[in-house]
Amino acid sequence: KSVGAEGWADVEKRFDKLAVDGLLLRSRFGQCIGMNEKEFAGELFDALARRRGIVTGTITKAVLRDFWEQLSDQSFDARIQTFFDMVDKDADGRITEAEVREIISLSASANKLSTLQDHADEYAALIMEELDPDGLGYIELHNLEMLLLQAPAHSSGTVTDSRKLSQLLSQKLVPTKEPNPIKRAAKKFAYFVEDNWKRIWPILLWLGVCVGLFTWKFVQYKNRYVFHVMGYCVSSAKGAGETLKFNMALILLPVCRNTITWL
Ligand SMILES: [Ca+2]
Incomplete structure (x- = not known):
């Protein structure tokens, strides 16, 4: 990222300081070209060396010059080539x-x-x-x-x-960046659903069953005589009771399975 901001002269100076017997180690490559992300610099070194058939893990000044020229070349072709080399491991x-x-x-x-x-x-x-x-x-x-x-x-x-x-x-x-905040939120939400749908659908199913059971009992009791006496109290209570039964059964289910396995 910071590559290209400075010239070859600085890189050469650092090479002279960091190199041992005219050879630069892979681990010092990042420092030499002025890149702080050590791991990324290592990957970059591998990619550049791979395409040139260098397997020793060390480079001479001439090779470094070659690397540097590719890295500091801001053209589309050079950058896409570097990216391609990084992905193409063999x-x-x-x-x-x-x-x-x-x-x-x-x-x-x-x-x-x-x-x-x-x-x-x-x-x-x-x-x-x-x-x-x-x-x-x-x-x-x-x-x-x-x-x-x-x-x-x-x-x-x-x-x-x-x-x-x-x-x-x-x-x-x-x-x-989408300028409309509502559209942006909607997009974000869509991505969230796409990534987490395996977690979302059981929750939705569970919620659906609960709502369904509640409504079923609620409507059933609304049509009974007791509704005229007690009002919404009784249908709400009955509906909630029904969802409670379902959830109790859900909690007991894994226990049952464990018991069966144990037997
Ligand atoms: Ca390949």
Whole structure:
């Protein structure tokens, strides 16, 4: 993120200080390029080294220069290539569903998003569906570029300036903020339901049964003679009593099962 803010001269100076026998260790790569996120810098190092077939975990100054040039290149192609390399763990030029799943799990655990973790398979499948329309089982670099270029190409005809492109790319990747607060809340709620529907439906079912039982008894007693004497008191009490019976049964159910297992 802070890459590109400073020039090669600073990086070179740090290389001279950090390198041992002209070789820079992977663990010092982040510090050398001025990146604070150590883990991310490590991932970045792996991605860049992988594509160049470097397996030693150390780099020379010439290689660092090469890395630096790719990282500080703000063009759309260079950035998408770096991103692609980070996901493509075996550097075969293709992203498989397993690699997509891995990157989702990784970012989910890094950001402590447990529901995202739970749905990693599902989301990976969705991404594959979107980026692999021919069902080949993998994504290639041009699929990714196509998707990201589709929207801007629609809106503003031909866009060839790569700086403008990467700007549009960031716009597409960062969700636009909805100005209407009610619509925003509704959208948020929709996402919440989508992520938690497995927890929501049993609660809704339970609520539905309770309301149903209450209404059933309430109406039954409303049509009886006693209603004319006691009013709404008796129907409310009877309705509540019915839901109480249901909930008692619910509480007893697991106990029964345990008893059966025990026997
Ligand atoms: Ca791959």
